[in-house]
Amino acid sequence: MSLPKLKLISFALCPYVQRSVITLLEKEVPYEIEYIDLDNPPAWFYDVSPLEKVPVLMVDDESLFESMPICEYLDEITPGTLYPEDxxxxxxxxxxxxxxxxxxxxxxxxxxxxxxxxxxxxxxxxxxxxxxxxxxxxxxxxxxxxxxxxxxxxxxxxxxxxxxxxxxxxxxxxxxxxxxxxxxxxxxxxxxxxxxxxxxxxxxxxxxxxxxxxxxxxxxxx
Ligand SMILES: N[C@@H](CCC(=O)N[C@@H](CS)C(=O)NCC(=O)O)C(=O)O
Missing domain, CATH: 1.20.1050.10 (Glutathione S-transferase Yfyf (Class Pi); Chain A, domain 2)
Structure with a gap:
């Protein structure tokens, strides 16, 4: 299965962003990352982040918010799993x-x-x-x-x-x-x-x- 184009919208100090990046690296998924200033977010951020928080994963042209759904999605679209099978x-x-x-x-x-x-x-x-x-x-x-x-x-x-x-x-x-x-x-x-x-x-x-x-x-x- 070919993977979609992935871009992580991030804030440099955010621990929730880090868990997504760790998952991307562990699963060897190619991705881009864009850092934003959370004190002064770009206008488009409100269109992709319903809770106005990072991380947001852009999947082709769609967005996915909340770190655990992002990590689990990344885990599911790649071989193997970072969760127990049971x-x-x-x-x-x-x-x-x-x-x-x-x-x-x-x-x-x-x-x-x-x-x-x-x-x-x-x-x-x-x-x-x-x-x-x-x-x-x-x-x-x-x-x-x-x-x-x-x-x-x-x-x-x-x-x-x-x-x-x-x-x-x-x-x-x-x-x-x-x-x-x-x-x-x-x-x-x-x-x-x-x-x-x-x-x-x-x-x-x-x-x-x-x-x-x-x-x-x-x-x-x-
Ligand atoms: N439940 C969220 C929490 C994410 C979160 O709190 N992110 C912080 C940065 S570390 C944020 O974007 N805060 C902006 C705000 O609350 O306005 C997740 O797991 O993704």
Whole structure:
């Protein structure tokens, strides 16, 4: 089957975009990428993105929004699969993707909120979620064992973000989640994960947090 022409509409720091790029790279799908400024999106963006968010995948002349439908579509139009074949195992993978979305939301709020209470609550949520993840994690090296999956594609950008935050604040966020610390290290060394962002990502992300003037940035002294 010949593949359609694919173009990913992106924002350089977006973790949801990264999961789509990781999937494109893992499945060796040719694609183009266009970065937009989310603070000042081009007018055409509103025609292709009903929720006004990235990523959007342009498939020939049509658009597909929401990162997981994009990743699953890419997985389905290419040989092999990044999900388990067994329906129950696949459903459980999707449930852990949802868990990852919650973790990502808490990590984002913890690092960008201007409210002390929100900072504290979300930091606690991040640590609790990592601990829970550690209890359910089955040993690695990847989420499903030897095979890299879409669950890994979802968590890798979260671990990249947490790694930057740890570096800025000098604290060990994984102290109660040793298996997750190892999983994070494995993922952050994988080629598709490394290539899913621009070389300046860490600096750009730190700048973004600094500019937010958040409680996190104040406490980290950046
Ligand atoms: N549920 C969406 C979330 C995507 C998302 O939140 N993208 C952010 C950038 S990281 C965005 O476009 N925000 C723009 C806005 O909310 O106006 C997905 O999985 O694709």
């Amino acid at each position: 329906p129950f195992a696949r459903a459980k993978n999707r449930a852990w993707v949802e868990f990852g979305n919650e973790l990502l939301g808490a990590a984002y709020t913890y690092s960008t909120t201007g409210e002390e209470i929100g900072y504290k609550q979300n930091l606690m949520t991040v640590k609790d979620r990592l601990e829970t993840l550690d209890e359910f994690f089955e040993g690695g090296p990847y989420f499903n064992g030897e095979a890299f999956s879409l669950v890994d594609a979802v968590y890798a950008p979260i671990f990249r973000m947490l790694g930057c935050l740890e570096g800025m604040q000098g604290q060990d966020i994984y102290e109660d989640a040793p298996q997750i610390a190892r999983w994070s290290e494995t993922l952050l060394q994988r080629s598709s994960v490394i290539k899913a962002v621009q070389a300046s990502f860490n600096d750009d992300f730190c700048d973004y947090i600094k500019r937010s003037g958040s409680i996190f940035a104040q406490k980290a002294g950046v």
